[in-house]
Amino acid sequence: MALKQRIEQVGNVKAWFGELPVESLYTAGVGGEQFFRTLKDEGVFTGTRCEQCGIVYVPGRIFCERCLTKLDRWVKVGSEGTLKSWTVLYLGLDGKPQAEPEIVGLIELDGASTVLVHRLGNIQPAEIRFGMRVKAVLKPKSKREGAITDIRFFEPV
Amino acid sequence: MKQKKETMPVLPGTGLKDEDFKKGRVLTTSWNADARYAWDAGVAIGRYLAGLKQGKILGVGCNKCGRVMVPPRIFCEWCFRNIDEWVELKDTGRVNTFSLCYVTWDVKRIKEPQIPAVIEVDGASPGMGIMHLLGEVDPKKVQVGMRVKAVWKPANEREGAITDIKYFKPI
Numbered sequence: 001m002a003l004k005q006r007i008e009q010v011g012n013v014k015a016w017f018g019e020l021p022v023e024s025l026y027t028a029g030v031g032g033e034q035f036f037r038t039l040k041d042e043g044v045f046t047g048t049r050c051e052q053c054g055i056v057y058v059p060g061r062i063f064c065e066r067c068l069t070k071l072d073r074w075v076k077v078g079s080e081g082t083l084k085s086w087t088v089l090y091l092g093l094d095g096k097p098q099a100e101p102e103i104v105g106l107i108e109l110d111g112a113s114t115v116l117v118h119r120l121g122n123i124q125p126a127e128i129r130f131g132m133r134v135k136a137v138l139k140p141k142s143k144r145e146g147a148i149t150d151i152r153f154f155e156p157v
Numbered sequence: 158m159k160q161k162k163e164t165m166p167v168l169p170g171t172g173l174k175d176e177d178f179k180k181g182r183v184l185t186t187s188w189n190a191d192a193r194y195a196w197d198a199g200v201a202i203g204r205y206l207a208g209l210k211q212g213k214i215l216g217v218g219c220n221k222c223g224r225v226m227v228p229p230r231i232f233c234e235w236c237f238r239n240i241d242e243w244v245e246l247k248d249t250g251r252v253n254t255f256s257l258c259y260v261t262w263d264v265k266r267i268k269e270p271q272i273p274a275v276i277e278v279d280g281a282s283p284g285m286g287i288m289h290l291l292g293e294v295d296p297k298k299v300q301v302g303m304r305v306k307a308v309w310k311p312a313n314e315r316e317g318a319i320t321d322i323k324y325f326k327p328i
Contacts, residue, residue, distance in 0.1 A: 014203035014317065020192035028184045030171060036184050146184040 028146070034074065035059035036146040043138050045077045045109055058112035078110030080135040080157055088125045101125060107134055107154050121153030133157040201229040204243070210317035212309055216281050218242045224282040246280035248307035249328065253277045253286050257296050270296050276305060276325050292324030304328050 028036050031048065035058075038046045048060035048071040055064065058077050063070050086105035092098045103125060106115040120128065121137065134154040144150040177183050198206055201217065205228055208215035217240040218225045219233035225244060232239050255274035259267055272291040277284065291299060292308065305325035315321040 014198040014206055016194075016196040016198065018194055018196070020190070020194065022190040022192045024188050024190065025178060026186045026188065027173070028186075033184055040184075147186055 029062075031057075031060045031062045036148075036150070039138075039150055040141075040144045040146040043079075043141065043144075045079055045112075045136070046074050047077050047112055047114075049073050049075050055113040056111060057114050058109055058116065075111070077112045079138075080133060081107045081109035081112070081116075081154075083120070083128070083130065083132045083134050083154075084108050084115050085130070086120060086128055103128065105134070105154065118148070118151055119153040120155070122155040127156075199231070201231045201240075205229045206317040206319070208245075209319065209321040210315045212248075212312065212315070212321075214246045214248055214278055214287075214307070216244050216246045216278070216285070218244055225280060225285065227278050227281045227285050228287055244280065246278045248278075248309070248322075250276040250278040250286065250305060250325070252291070252299065252301055252303045252305060253284070254301060255291060255299055257299070272296060272299060274299075274305075274325070287319075289319070289322060290324040291326070293326035298327075 027033075035046055038044050045058060046060060047056045047058035048062070049056045050064035050067065050069055050071055051073070052069055053064055053066050055066065056075060056077065057065075057071070060074055061071060084106040086103055089102040089104060090097060092102075103120040103123070104117060105120045105128075106117060108115045118136075120134065133156065135157050137152045137155055138144065139150050139152055173183060178185060205215050214227065215229055216225050216227035217229040219236055219238070220241040221236040221238060222233060224233070224235070225246070226233070226240070227246060229243070230240065253275040255272055257270040257272055259270050261267055261271070272294070273288060274291050275286040275288055277286040289307075291305065304327065306328045307322045308324055308326050309315070310321050310323055
């Protein structure tokens, strides 16, 4: 049996099946904590600005990735932005076709130098254009929990 | 979340305690990886496991160095050539080395020790052995060189696994 077949058809050879119990609890970190708290409580996007490099990081980092300067100046950025790129996902995480394709985009919020990865909603794949204007659709405040999913998706402005 | 600068003299960072997570002082995302796996036993171990299901301990022989090896492998690592034959070994042997374990694999204390041992299987070359457990023996009386025999599961419960041998007991 060829190696590729052996890998794809492991049931046909003597194989051990098992499962590793892996649980992870991921903290947002100092910068992420600040970003998500503000998003949760105020529904506002914030970042940190490096004066030296003129870059605004969103979510805020606590140091500049280019010059390694410590960053503690938090600035508000817009909840609208520009679509820099996107991809249409016809398969789900389980590798099976999805009922509705999911669209994931890179969004540069107004005032930010970096992009956020998030879903696009209320738009058909054929209508998407580079550089189109989008805005964040947040969950209602009572449902927000300080996570990236507090943003439901970005939709066309 | 408290910055405990006094306890962190060297590295910057945020010390977190279990209760910081439980009381929601820090934002977290939890995720359980779906870490299923299938591990291919390979040609030699596959046949070895099939042998165990039949109640046999199989070894392999190399005609160049003359060794009989167990567990089986597909090539002789001394001569770097394919093995020449498959041989059925006895299910008896001698204790090469052992350990008295008062802690289980997942770090629980136990009163009666588990006794993992390397058993040199009769019919294999000296020093060739398999790792297994000793049973039906007083931990204080286990000795290197002790003669032992495999205690098998009943044939209908065997599944082609090393656990088809329950343990080795003194003879």
